[in-house]
Amino acid sequence: MIKKTLMVLSLAIAMTLGSFGGGIALADEEAVNQGKSVAFNRQKGNCLSCHMMDDGDQPGTQGPPLVAMKLRFPDRENLRSRIYNPLEFNPNTIMPPFGLHNILSDEEIDAIVEYLYTL
Amino acid sequence: MLKKYALLLGAVLALAWSSTYASPEDDRMAFENYFTTKFPGVPLNDFKNGIYSVDPVARADWEQIEEFPPYELAVDAGEAEYNKPFANGKSYSDCFGDGAVRGQYPYWDGERKEVITLELAINECRTSNGEKPLKWNKGKIAELSAYMSYISRGQTVDVKIPEDDPEALAAYERGKQFYYTKRGQLNFSCFDCHGTGAGKGVRLEKLSPALGHATHWPVYRSKWGAIGTLHRRFGGCNRQVRAKNFKSQGQEYRELEYFLTYMSNGQEFNGPGARR
Amino acid sequence: MKKYVMSSLLALSFAVAGTSLAGDEFEAAWQAADDKRKEAASMKSEWRDTKKMLDKAKQVAEKGDMDAAMTLVAMAHEQAADGIAQAEREAVMWITRVPR
Numbered sequence: 001m002i003k004k005t006l007m008v009l010s011l012a013i014a015m016t017l018g019s020f021g022g023g024i025a026l027a028d029e030e031a032v033n034q035g036k037s038v039a040f041n042r043q044k045g046n047c048l049s050c051h052m053m054d055d056g057d058q059p060g061t062q063g064p065p066l067v068a069m070k071l072r073f074p075d076r077e078n079l080r081s082r083i084y085n086p087l088e089f090n091p092n093t094i095m096p097p098f099g100l101h102n103i104l105s106d107e108e109i110d111a112i113v114e115y116l117y118t119l
Numbered sequence: 120m121l122k123k124y125a126l127l128l129g130a131v132l133a134l135a136w137s138s139t140y141a142s143p144e145d146d147r148m149a150f151e152n153y154f155t156t157k158f159p160g161v162p163l164n165d166f167k168n169g170i171y172s173v174d175p176v177a178r179a180d181w182e183q184i185e186e187f188p189p190y191e192l193a194v195d196a197g198e199a200e201y202n203k204p205f206a207n208g209k210s211y212s213d214c215f216g217d218g219a220v221r222g223q224y225p226y227w228d229g230e231r232k233e234v235i236t237l238e239l240a241i242n243e244c245r246t247s248n249g250e251k252p253l254k255w256n257k258g259k260i261a262e263l264s265a266y267m268s269y270i271s272r273g274q275t276v277d278v279k280i281p282e283d284d285p286e287a288l289a290a291y292e293r294g295k296q297f298y299y300t301k302r303g304q305l306n307f308s309c310f311d312c313h314g315t316g317a318g319k320g321v322r323l324e325k326l327s328p329a330l331g332h333a334t335h336w337p338v339y340r341s342k343w344g345a346i347g348t349l350h351r352r353f354g355g356c357n358r359q360v361r362a363k364n365f366k367s368q369g370q371e372y373r374e375l376e377y378f379l380t381y382m383s384n385g386q387e388f389n390g391p392g393a394r395r
Numbered sequence: 396m397k398k399y400v401m402s403s404l405l406a407l408s409f410a411v412a413g414t415s416l417a418g419d420e421f422e423a424a425w426q427a428a429d430d431k432r433k434e435a436a437s438m439k440s441e442w443r444d445t446k447k448m449l450d451k452a453k454q455v456a457e458k459g460d461m462d463a464a465m466t467l468v469a470m471a472h473e474q475a476a477d478g479i480a481q482a483e484r485e486a487v488m489w490i491t492r493v494p495r
Contacts, residue, residue, distance in 0.1 A: 061319050096307075101477055102474070149495050295493070302440060302481070306481065311492075357443075358443050361444065
């Protein structure tokens with residue numbers, strides 16, 4: 001609860017700062033770092049077990065390499081949905097529905113999207 | 120919008136699939152074909168070796184391990200147990216003769232209307248002779264099964280689904296549906312990993328093809344540090360996708376074993392096995 | 396003095412009623428979540444951790460942390476509901492994965 005309030009608060013601050021320029025870069029970097037650590041963590045995203053991405057060691061080969069994300073997924077909502085509920089795009093996919101099944105929190109998925117856009 | 124489209128697509132696919140009836144034998148041939156097409160370099164009779172049939176690097180380690188098989192102690196212990204008389208003077212041989220009966224299991228019991236596995240038969244042999252049943256997953260029951268599998272090596276997998284008994288077919292169909300159904304928070308079916316994902320890596324570990332999955336039990340697993348049964352493995356694979364596992368030797372897993380072993384008809388029983 | 400005792404007694408009884416109200420609410424929510432879990436199980440689609448969450452919720456509630464206990468119950472309830480939805484999807488979809 002407190003954590004959530006803090007998150008919202010820091011988001012609000014970041015947004016205010018952002019509107020003045022400068023501050024947003026900092027908040028982004030934090031989200032990117034968080035996103036990377038959630039994506040790599042085996043108990044969390046464990047994306048590496050199926051996707052080649054970034055500097056990840058020993059990636060699995062079940063899914064396509066996650067590269068050039070901004071180019072391939074210009075629509076942020078679309079990219080987010082592919083993580084939140086990949087069943088929407090392919091009801092037989094083996095990729096877990098990270099949001100639909102609460103494997104990751106909304107905040108964690110947002111952070112991953114932030115991170116993916118750096119790839 | 121997309122969601123609706125995907126749902127519709129799913130429904131259409133499902134309809135197309137279910138509109139033609141496939142017999143167990145059709146299923147089995149398609150299953151075999153799926154894997155021989157996916158792994159054209161692997162001889163059909165090598166799938167019984169699990170992951171080592173498709174992972175040459177791991178295979179080299181395994182072949183070394185097999186020179187001093189880690190299941191040997193279990194086989195010896197199982198032999199001693201097999202020959203030890205029960206309190207009533209009878210013994211396992213009164214139920215299983217010389218014990219080389221691996222190839223007869225699992226089978227459909229038309230009177231009891233259920234699938235009988237080797238482990239179930241071992242415990243029923245005990246209880247009908249006034250002995251306490253053994254725990255299902257490891258220990259003595261796995262040792263007995265290891266011994267009986269060892270002396271049965273080379274028997275051919277030949278599971279039968281009696282055509283005159285619709286309930287046998289229904290049990291097979293339930294096992295089949297279980298195998299292809301996604302479960303657990305991570306949303307995987309058995310086939311997602313051991314079919315679609317077979318031969319591909321999850322990090323360092325590759326996934327074994329489902330063909331031949333039921334031939335070599337029980338297995339000495341380095342990770343277990345002991346010998347364990349097929350149903351123990353089922354439970355582990357269910358929990359790994361964060362699904363609740365089912366009871367060992369309960370109806371679900373026995374019917375799953377019935378289906379999965381049927382898919383390996385024609386392969387050779389080569390248990391016990393050694394795996395990572 | 397008498398008034399003071401009266402009002403504090405009243406306050407006390409309110410407080411007691413308050414906790415048992417929270418307790419009742421918890422019991423009802425817990426039962427509803429456990430029923431959902433059993434429904435998921437009857438469809439062979441119970442998840443690994445749902446029962447653990449419910450057991451944990453009981454422990455936490457006994458220690459008096461009703462907020463945390465209710466959060467756990469809500470999570471368990473959602474898991475059970477997701478398991479049921481999954482089973483409903485799969486009742487149609489499983490057959491599309493069978494090799495032909």
